[in-house]
Amino acid sequence: MSPRPQYPFSALHGQPQLQLALLLAAIDPHIGGVLIEGPRGTAKSTSARALAELLPGQRFVDLPLGASEEQLVGSLDIQAALQNAEVAFKPGLLARADGGVLYVDEVNLLADALVDLLLDVCASGVNRIERDGISHQHEARIALVGTMNPEEGELRPQLLDRFGLFVRLGAQIDPASREAIVRSRLAFDRDPHGFVERQRHAQQALIGRLEQARACVGRLDFSDALHRQVSSLCHAAGVEGVRADLVMLRAAAAHAAWLGQEQISDGDIEAVAELVLAHRRKTPPAQSEASAQQVQQQGRQQPAPDSADNWGALPPQAVATQALSGARPLPKKKP
Ligand SMILES: Nc1ncnc2c1ncn2[C@@H]1O[C@H](COP(=O)(O)OP(=O)(O)OP(=O)(O)O)[C@@H](O)[C@H]1O
Structure with a gap:
C-alpha cells in the first residue's frame, strides 16, 4: 500500500x-518567501505541504521552534577536514529543503538571529557555512513559508520587511465556503488515493505550469514605465528602503511567467502590489492609493488581503483558477 x-x-x-x-514564491525563491498571518485551522500548513508536491524535489521540511543554528545550516567536521584534507559537511535543514518548501510555524517565536539567517539564505539561494577557515556552500533554492498568529507576539519590523510577501487570512469563513472546505476534506479523508486520482489532471496542469514559469521567469524584463510605476507605488506606501521595489518587480515577473506572458504588464504589478506592500506600508492604504493613482492614472485595485474576499470564490484574475480551468492555454515551450 503506497x-x-x-x-x-x-x-x-x-x-x-x-x-x-505561494506559487510566486515557488516560481522565484529570490522573492524571499511568504509570511502568513492568520488564525488556526485555515489551511496554512496544508497549503504549504501541497505546494511542495508541485515542486520537482517534492520536499517539505518543517523547522522546529527549538532548532539550533547548526541544525539549520548544517555542520562541518573540522577534524575530518584536517585529517583527510576534504570537507566533511553534515547537511542541515536548509540542505534538506533545497528544491522544496521550508515551513516555519510561528516564526514570530523563533530566535531573531535564526530568522535573520533563514531569510538571508532563502533570498540569496545559497547556504554558505564557514568554520575555522574551512568553508562549504550549497544551493538553497527554497520556497520559505512562515506563519504567525499576532496574538502570540509580533515579528520585529526589521524581520517583517525581509519576508518577500505577506498574506493576512481573515478569521471568519462564510458558511458556503465552510461547507465546501469540509465536504472536500471529508472526501479526502474517506478515500485519499481516490481523491488524489480525481485531482490528477488538475494537479498535472499546475505542475506543468509551474515548471514552465520557473524555467522562463529569468528571461522576462520590464520597461522603464513599469519600473516607474513600481517606484511610485512603493514611495506612496511610505516603505523604508528599496526592498519592496525589488520584491515587487520579481513578484510581477513571476506572475507574468505564471500566466505564460512574454512580457510583464501593469496588470502583473497590480496583482502583486498588495502582497508586497501590506506588511511594509507606513502610509495608510487610502492615502497611498490616492498618491499612487496620481502617478499611475489608472488601476484596477485588488482586494486587500484582510478583506472578507479571502474566503470567497476566486476572483476572475485568480491565477490558480486560470490554471485549473484551462481558460488560458499553456504557451508552447520554446526550444
Ligand atoms: N481553504 C481550505 N481548503 C482546503 N482545506 C482547508 C481549507 N481551510 C481549512 N482546511 C482544512 O482544515 C484543516 C486544518 O488546516 P491546517 O492544519 O492546514 O491549518 P493551519 O492553518 O495550518 O492551522 P494551525 O495554525 O493550527 O497549524 C485541514 O484539514 C485542511 O484541509
Whole structure:
C-alpha cells in the first residue's frame, strides 16, 4: 500500500491571495518567501505541504521552534577536514529543503538571529557555512513559508520587511465556503488515493505550469514605465528602503511567467502590489492609493488581503483558477 498522499493543491478552496503568494514564491525563491498571518485551522500548513508536491524535489521540511543554528545550516567536521584534507559537511535543514518548501510555524517565536539567517539564505539561494577557515556552500533554492498568529507576539519590523510577501487570512469563513472546505476534506479523508486520482489532471496542469514559469521567469524584463510605476507605488506606501521595489518587480515577473506572458504588464504589478506592500506600508492604504493613482492614472485595485474576499470564490484574475480551468492555454515551450 503506497503511503497516504497529501491533500492536493488543486483541491484547496478560496484564499486566492494565499495560493498566489505561494506559487510566486515557488516560481522565484529570490522573492524571499511568504509570511502568513492568520488564525488556526485555515489551511496554512496544508497549503504549504501541497505546494511542495508541485515542486520537482517534492520536499517539505518543517523547522522546529527549538532548532539550533547548526541544525539549520548544517555542520562541518573540522577534524575530518584536517585529517583527510576534504570537507566533511553534515547537511542541515536548509540542505534538506533545497528544491522544496521550508515551513516555519510561528516564526514570530523563533530566535531573531535564526530568522535573520533563514531569510538571508532563502533570498540569496545559497547556504554558505564557514568554520575555522574551512568553508562549504550549497544551493538553497527554497520556497520559505512562515506563519504567525499576532496574538502570540509580533515579528520585529526589521524581520517583517525581509519576508518577500505577506498574506493576512481573515478569521471568519462564510458558511458556503465552510461547507465546501469540509465536504472536500471529508472526501479526502474517506478515500485519499481516490481523491488524489480525481485531482490528477488538475494537479498535472499546475505542475506543468509551474515548471514552465520557473524555467522562463529569468528571461522576462520590464520597461522603464513599469519600473516607474513600481517606484511610485512603493514611495506612496511610505516603505523604508528599496526592498519592496525589488520584491515587487520579481513578484510581477513571476506572475507574468505564471500566466505564460512574454512580457510583464501593469496588470502583473497590480496583482502583486498588495502582497508586497501590506506588511511594509507606513502610509495608510487610502492615502497611498490616492498618491499612487496620481502617478499611475489608472488601476484596477485588488482586494486587500484582510478583506472578507479571502474566503470567497476566486476572483476572475485568480491565477490558480486560470490554471485549473484551462481558460488560458499553456504557451508552447520554446526550444
Ligand atoms: N481553504 C481550505 N481548503 C482546503 N482545506 C482547508 C481549507 N481551510 C481549512 N482546511 C482544512 O482544515 C484543516 C486544518 O488546516 P491546517 O492544519 O492546514 O491549518 P493551519 O492553518 O495550518 O492551522 P494551525 O495554525 O493550527 O497549524 C485541514 O484539514 C485542511 O484541509
